[in-house]
Amino acid sequence: MQLIRGKEVAETVLAECREEIAHLKARGITPGLAVVLVGDDPASRAYVRSKDRKCQELGLYSVRHELSAETTQDELLALVRQLNADPAIHGILVQSPPPPHIDEAAIVRAIDPAKDVDGFHPVNVAKLALEDPTGFVPCTPLGCQRLLQASGIETRGAHAVIVGRSMIVGKPMALLLMAKGPGGDATVTVTHSRTQNLPAITRQADILIAAIGRPHFIRAEHIKPGAVVIDVGINRIDDPTSEKGYRIVGDVAFDEVAPLCRAITPVPGGVGPMTIALLMSNTIKACRQLTATT
Numbered sequence: 001m002q003l004i005r006g007k008e009v010a011e012t013v014l015a016e017c018r019e020e021i022a023h024l025k026a027r028g029i030t031p032g033l034a035v036v037l038v039g040d041d042p043a044s045r046a047y048v049r050s051k052d053r054k055c056q057e058l059g060l061y062s063v064r065h066e067l068s069a070e071t072t073q074d075e076l077l078a079l080v081r082q083l084n085a086d087p088a089i090h091g092i093l094v095q096s097p098p099p100p101h102i103d104e105a106a107i108v109r110a111i112d113p114a115k116d117v118d119g120f121h122p123v124n125v126a127k128l129a130l131e132d133p134t135g136f137v138p139c140t141p142l143g144c145q146r147l148l149q150a151s152g153i154e155t156r157g158a159h160a161v162i163v164g165r166s167m168i169v170g171k172p173m174a175l176l177l178m179a180k181g182p183g184g185d186a187t188v189t190v191t192h193s194r195t196q197n198l199p200a201i202t203r204q205a206d207i208l209i210a211a212i213g214r215p216h217f218i219r220a221e222h223i224k225p226g227a228v229v230i231d232v233g234i235n236r237i238d239d240p241t242s243e244k245g246y247r248i249v250g251d252v253a254f255d256e257v258a259p260l261c262r263a264i265t266p267v268p269g270g271v272g273p274m275t276i277a278l279l280m281s282n283t284i285k286a287c288r289q290l291t292a293t294t
């Protein structure tokens with residue numbers, strides 16, 4: 001069994017980012033990312049702070065807007081428009097999910113697609129479906145694809161089964177894996193919470209992507225021996241023995257699944273670090289495209 005070390009692959013992505021940042025800085029350009037959080041969900045707050053920290057580590061310009069849970073739709077829209085117009089900002093990310101009174105789709109539509117480093121804007125969703133390389137692909141599925149490639153796992157002709165159909169992971173993951181070319185060319189099945197007889201389908205997977213957001217949902221019965229398992233889950237579960245009172249576990253019951261696998265990602269240290277590395281990479285891409293002189 002091969003442990004797919006996301007942290008190490010993420011370092012490779014970040015090293016590429018550092019190189020590109022140096023090139024841009026030589027042209028007098030610093031890529032800038034704005035991260036917006038509405039409300040005080042502790043997990044979301046931890047994510048946006050770690051995104052901000054990574055920007056600073058790399059020498060990117062970053063601004064973090066942490067807004068109260070009472071922020072109105074109009075106030076949030078006004079901030080997005082201000083960031084769209086700010087030439088120092090090349091990437092805009094509004095942390096999902098926002099509080100329930102916010103119309104998230106309308107916020108996403110207000111983001112300039114050229115700055116939509118999350119790849120959530122309808123223009124970028126369409127570009128992914130169209131295999132247009134100028135678009136932005138959501139960071140988590142892009143990170144999963146990169147992990148497979150860096151680990152020497154052939155997707156071409158493989159049966160990839162995705163558990164979860166979210167706009168953030170499941171759907172874009174399916175589009176990436178079925179796209180033509182390296183890291184794609186897979187036969188893709190998308191399953192979800194209403195799928196009947198799930199284990200019979202996941203047991204056909206050469207590559208299983210678990211992205212349902214339920215702790216330890218994928219068990220030994222879901223696995224074909226020799227499968228590759230990518231665990232996208234980041235779930236907080238109570239753990240009185242830990243200092244924080246909780247610990248992070250994936251969507252996969254690692255201890256019983258890992259012995260059956262050819263390769264598997266751990267949680268933490270698997271997909272998580274890749275997501276943030278690809279966010280940096282998307283921000284640099286946005287900067288390059290927005291500042292291109294030819």
Ligand code: GUN
Pocket residue numbers: 093094095096097118139140168
């Ligand atoms: N919430 C969970 N994952 C993500 C992500 O990749 N981007 C944003 N904006 N929100 C998220």
